[in-house]
Every structure is written in structure tokens, then in C-alpha cells.
Amino acid sequence: MRPLIRPARPEDGAALARIDFAAWSPLHAVTERPDAPADPFFDDPRDPREHLVAEEAGELLGYAVVRRPVPLPAFAHVRQIQGLAVREEARGRGIARALLRACVAEARAQEARRLTLRVLAHNAPARALYAAEGFRIEGVLPGEVFVAGTYVDDVLMGMAL
Numbered sequence: 001m002r003p004l005i006r007p008a009r010p011e012d013g014a015a016l017a018r019i020d021f022a023a024w025s026p027l028h029a030v031t032e033r034p035d036a037p038a039d040p041f042f043d044d045p046r047d048p049r050e051h052l053v054a055e056e057a058g059e060l061l062g063y064a065v066v067r068r069p070v071p072l073p074a075f076a077h078v079r080q081i082q083g084l085a086v087r088e089e090a091r092g093r094g095i096a097r098a099l100l101r102a103c104v105a106e107a108r109a110q111e112a113r114r115l116t117l118r119v120l121a122h123n124a125p126a127r128a129l130y131a132a133e134g135f136r137i138e139g140v141l142p143g144e145v146f147v148a149g150t151y152v153d154d155v156l157m158g159m160a161l
Contacts, residue, residue: 081100
């Protein structure tokens with residue numbers, strides 16, 4: 001069964017907070033491990049209109065965030081994926097790929113010309129997925145992020161739409 005990918009609704013917040021909390025990992029997180037799920041999940045700057053969710057049989061399996069990276073007119077043609085998480089028990093089923101493809105479709109629907117993302121260099125599974133879906137490395141910021149006691153490169157990836 002393929003998951004339904006749909007826009008998030010405000011009432012999805014609690015489930016998405018649990019997914020986000022459970023998915024935390026130094027492989028991709030640039031913040032300290034939270035003590036509890038975000039409450040509320042949707043707040044400033046987290047807007048449900050910028051989130052896509054994967055749903056199957058009424059259950060949320062994951063989410064992705066696609067938004068303008070900078071709120072200035074000069075960047076109006078760019079969208080950036082600023083988060084993607086899938087419940088551990090749902091991994092390996094193509095849900096992250098489906099969410100990523102939905103982000104591309106959403107950026108195109110918003111008439112964006114570019115879609116970008118940032119990924120930590122040591123997150124090989126995510127980098128492989130992004131590359132397989134057409135994202136290319138556009139830059140590397142060496143040692144940009146200090147996470148889990150070590151400096152990690154921040155990899156900038158993007159694609160033309």
C-alpha cells in the first residue's frame with residue numbers, strides 16, 4: 001500500500017511532534033536531544049501549510065517541510081526542504097522518497113525554479129536518497145556544524161525545477 005501524501009493540518013501537530021521526537025538522531029540533528037515532543041508542534045516558525053505528511057490507514061508515518069529559505073523577494077523563486085522524518089517502523093518502504101518527490105511537486109506547484117536542502121556530510125543514507133532523486137551537491141561548508149562532540153561538514157544540495 002502506498003501512503004497518501006497530503007498537506008498537514010493543525011490537528012496533525014501532536015502526531016508529528018511524536019514522530020519528530022522519536023526520529024531525533026545525531027546523524028541529522030543540529031540541536032540537542034529534546035526532553036519531550038514539541039508542544040505545540042506548530043508554532044512560529046513551524047506552519048502546517050509548509051508541511052506535507054505521509055498517511056496510511058489514518059496513521060501518520062512521516063513528514064517533510066518545504067518553505068522559502070529567506071523571506072525576501074530576491075529568493076521568492078527558491079524553496080528549501082527544511083526537515084524530513086519518517087517513523088522508524090515505517091522506514092525502508094519508500095516513504096521518505098515519496099515525501100521527497102511530493103516536496104519537488106509542491107515546489108513546482110508554487111512556481112519555484114529551484115529546490116535546495118542541507119544535509120550533514122555523515123548522513124550517507126539521506127545523501128544517497130537525495131542524489132538518486134536528482135539533487136546535486138552545490139557546496140560544502142567544512143566543519144560548519146558541531147554535533148555529538150565532533151565538527152561535521154554541512155552539504156548544500158539543490159536542483160533546478
